Amino acid sequence: MTADKHEVLKQFFGYSSFRNGQEEIVDTLLSGRDVLGIMPTGAGKSLCYQIPAIMMNGITIVISPLISLMKDQVNALVQQGVSAAYLNRSLTDAQYNKALYNAGMGKYKIIYVAPERLESGSFLRFAMSVEISLIAVDEAHCVSQWGQDFRPSYLNINTFISKLNHRPVIGAFTATATEEVKNDIVRLLNLYDPYKVTTGFDRPNLFFSVLRPQNKSAKLLELIKERKNQSGIVYCSTRKNVEKVCDLLNKNGISATRYHAGLEDEERVKNQDDFVYDRKNVMVATNAFGMGIDKSDVRFVIHYNMPKNIESYYQEAGRAGRDGENADCILLYSKADVSTCKYFIDNIEDNNDLSQEQKEFFRQREEERLKQMVFYCTTSDCLRGYMLRYFGDEYKDSCGKCSNCLTEYETVDVTVEAQKILSCIIRTGQHYGTKMITDILRGVSSDIIKKAKLDRQSTFGIMKNVKATEIKYIIEKLEEQEYIISVGAGKPILHVTEMSYPVLRGNANVKIRKAKQLKTKVQKTEIHSVDPELFDALKVVRTYFAKKRGVPAFVIFSDAALADMCRVMPTTEAEFLSVSGVGANKLEKYGEAFMRVIKKYKPDKNGKQPFAIEAENLNGFEYSDAPIPISEITARINALSKGNNRKKLKATDITEWLLENDYLRIAEINGQKYKLPTPQGKKLGLSTETRVNKEGLWYKIVLYNQAAQEFIVKNAIPKIRVYY
Numbered sequence: 001m002t003a004d005k006h007e008v009l010k011q012f013f014g015y016s017s018f019r020n021g022q023e024e025i026v027d028t029l030l031s032g033r034d035v036l037g038i039m040p041t042g043a044g045k046s047l048c049y050q051i052p053a054i055m056m057n058g059i060t061i062v063i064s065p066l067i068s069l070m071k072d073q074v075n076a077l078v079q080q081g082v083s084a085a086y087l088n089r090s091l092t093d094a095q096y097n098k099a100l101y102n103a104g105m106g107k108y109k110i111i112y113v114a115p116e117r118l119e120s121g122s123f124l125r126f127a128m129s130v131e132i133s134l135i136a137v138d139e140a141h142c143v144s145q146w147g148q149d150f151r152p153s154y155l156n157i158n159t160f161i162s163k164l165n166h167r168p169v170i171g172a173f174t175a176t177a178t179e180e181v182k183n184d185i186v187r188l189l190n191l192y193d194p195y196k197v198t199t200g201f202d203r204p205n206l207f208f209s210v211l212r213p214q215n216k217s218a219k220l221l222e223l224i225k226e227r228k229n230q231s232g233i234v235y236c237s238t239r240k241n242v243e244k245v246c247d248l249l250n251k252n253g254i255s256a257t258r259y260h261a262g263l264e265d266e267e268r269v270k271n272q273d274d275f276v277y278d279r280k281n282v283m284v285a286t287n288a289f290g291m292g293i294d295k296s297d298v299r300f301v302i303h304y305n306m307p308k309n310i311e312s313y314y315q316e317a318g319r320a321g322r323d324g325e326n327a328d329c330i331l332l333y334s335k336a337d338v339s340t341c342k343y344f345i346d347n348i349e350d351n352n353d354l355s356q357e358q359k360e361f362f363r364q365r366e367e368e369r370l371k372q373m374v375f376y377c378t379t380s381d382c383l384r385g386y387m388l389r390y391f392g393d394e395y396k397d398s399c400g401k402c403s404n405c406l407t408e409y410e411t412v413d414v415t416v417e418a419q420k421i422l423s424c425i426i427r428t429g430q431h432y433g434t435k436m437i438t439d440i441l442r443g444v445s446s447d448i449i450k451k452a453k454l455d456r457q458s459t460f461g462i463m464k465n466v467k468a469t470e471i472k473y474i475i476e477k478l479e480e481q482e483y484i485i486s487v488g489a490g491k492p493i494l495h496v497t498e499m500s501y502p503v504l505r506g507n508a509n510v511k512i513r514k515a516k517q518l519k520t521k522v523q524k525t526e527i528h529s530v531d532p533e534l535f536d537a538l539k540v541v542r543t544y545f546a547k548k549r550g551v552p553a554f555v556i557f558s559d560a561a562l563a564d565m566c567r568v569m570p571t572t573e574a575e576f577l578s579v580s581g582v583g584a585n586k587l588e589k590y591g592e593a594f595m596r597v598i599k600k601y602k603p604d605k606n607g608k609q610p611f612a613i614e615a616e617n618l619n620g621f622e623y624s625d626a627p628i629p630i631s632e633i634t635a636r637i638n639a640l641s642k643g644n645n646r647k648k649l650k651a652t653d654i655t656e657w658l659l660e661n662d663y664l665r666i667a668e669i670n671g672q673k674y675k676l677p678t679p680q681g682k683k684l685g686l687s688t689e690t691r692v693n694k695e696g697l698w699y700k701i702v703l704y705n706q707a708a709q710e711f712i713v714k715n716a717i718p719k720i721r722v723y724y
């Protein structure tokens, strides 16, 4: 063991402090004691085993369930200067053997394997021939049949470990915290007196909101259009909805792709890659999508349909904002979603290993969970608090960062309305669902109502003047407060409970909380307090390197690192190294390129901001009929931006852009360097003239005709601050 853990944290990962839970886990593993780490998505579990791995003498084996995840993690490590590799079935035999050979030679500090590999003879031979210091089991809940992602091959981990010459220290990590799963992990992985760390479930950077739009498609489009160029996931409950929503987005000019279990493997992999590598902004998917995704810059997760329980919701929504920057989690609720979920529960795949009794137990448990999910959607209390308490965390009353905390509610007495609704349900024999009851109360004479003679009921039309949405809302609240229960799937039927009778007799009042503003406001989250132009400019540089190296953009730098660059505005190596997420390796590889862009945005010594001009002012540009040199174009633009106290535009700002975009090229004539038009430049309207200076020496000058001037004003200037 050499380096200090803080040094390793900074040098390789670029962070200057540990997050909650990380340091104690690192210390414990280094001391040789097993660890069970339970931390929510995005908390930074990887670092907990990667840092000990770097510091320990031998090799660390990381067992991870998903191939795509391994690739990204290894990519990220290599970018950070850690030698790592993965062994899984995405490699050809030759590649696999080579990697295994290298591993045997001690070339890698960290090796990722799929659990299935542990059974292979060649892998076992390798493992027995080297020193293994640490085994990290990622997504350890996969070992438990109680979890949602049970993987039988996780059960072989223990057998594998028992075959090794020395038992290495073991760290198991997951975001799932139910007792059954925790116990299974300790038991089935045979952890020795593990040190258990649970960090709490709060994700302070996530903004939660629930909306109940009349028209989900329109709302979804609006939400995504407000979040232009951001990466996001839209979850739907069924494959059909995925197809529908993905089409809708694409038809409306949003670059979206899709993922569900009904697609061929090949297409799923491709679509996932398109999303991870930012070729598509939005992923529309069923819950089949996600575990293999470590994309840290997902800025929003929208649920087009309500999931079946809070566990699923928190896991899916939690895929937003792993990098710690602000992100939005929005759920579009409608009552129809409840029926869909009920249908799924009643039709849970028949598992023949279960007795009738066990099946009934599962069904009831699922129904209870669904109820909690519906309450989340309909409560007017703090959403974050509701979920955290669900997971057993303590939480103060309101977070100030969810749609409920930002909506003003008032408490209203609806005893009279409740009496009307409850008696209507009773008088009609407790045979009908919300829609029918609402129609009867409002006096709608539809065919069904007339046929069933419901229009002769005493409650028919007694709420004629109340809007249907209002009645439905009150029914929902009555259900929440358990005056009503709805029974059955598909078209649930409303029944009244014991609690209703005092209300009907006038012995109890019913109060509900109602939003004062009808429209719940959803905050559009911005990466906080950074110059959006600089941020975008840095993104362009990041994309350039990501493409060049064939890795996802966030592997180069996370959004959080770019945001920190915007705040720090480093222009020296030492400053660049102080940015969160910049380690030695990244400084060396990328420092110069990013700083070059930052310099353009940095105010000068006198506090002058870099050149910028408003599009409106640019409209006043005076075009010259005759071709003019670049200095003249520059002067005319500067004349238009007079008085805005920014730096002036320089002629080289324009010519550099033209060089980058292949309108100019560098030519050497008689030892002199000139910028001359390329064929593309000539086509645009650039021409060359030879002139003679005072000393009688000739030189070449480029002239720009009117079309070229227009091109520069309309295309080059607006982009000049963001070129790379």
Ligand code: ADP
Binding pocket: 015, 016, 017, 018, 019, 022, 039, 040, 041, 042, 043, 044, 045, 046, 047, 294, 296, 322, 323, 324, 558, 580
């Ligand atoms: P998890 O596996 O727990 O979901 P990850 O290990 O993927 O989370 O980490 C999520 C993000 O947090 C990554 O972008 C990672 O670089 C970042 N991160 C981890 N530890 C720190 C830290 N100490 N400071 C800042 N960022 C961190």
Ligand code: MG
Binding pocket: 045, 046, 138
């Ligand atoms: Mg992880």
